[in-house]
Amino acid sequence: MVIQKQKYVEEIVNEFFSSSNVISFYSKCKLRKSEKKLFKKYLRERGNVLDLFCGAGRVAIPLAKIGFDVIGVDNNREMIKKARNMKREFNIKNLKFIYADASRIIFKA
Numbered sequence: 001m002v003i004q005k006q007k008y009v010e011e012i013v014n015e016f017f018s019s020s021n022v023i024s025f026y027s028k029c030k031l032r033k034s035e036k037k038l039f040k041k042y043l044r045e046r047g048n049v050l051d052l053f054c055g056a057g058r059v060a061i062p063l064a065k066i067g068f069d070v071i072g073v074d075n076n077r078e079m080i081k082k083a084r085n086m087k088r089e090f091n092i093k094n095l096k097f098i099y100a101d102a103s104r105i106i107f108k109a
Helices: 002-017 020-026 033-042 060-065 077-090
Strands: 048-052 069-074 095-099
Touching: 002 020, 020 077, 048 060, 060 069, 060 077, 060 095, 069 077, 077 095
Parallel strands: 048 069, 069 095
Antiparallel strands: none
């Protein structure tokens, strides 16, 4: 019963985040003021960034544009599709988007 409810909730969430209005909202690649402050304070040196639940790349794309090597991960196929399209549109090389469940990703050291 619990697994059925969890699966149902996952389907509803996935359907919501697959809608064109939501994808459009999350594909506006602009950092919020609070994010800019946090990144300025904590991301002083350029390096690697792992953006879990990256959506359509709203944060990943601006970070890649300023020189970070970014990997974005999301489990919504439509969001990742949009993110990959925007990566191509902006011709960003230091950015990779992965369609996957973040809790199941294995990274090699």
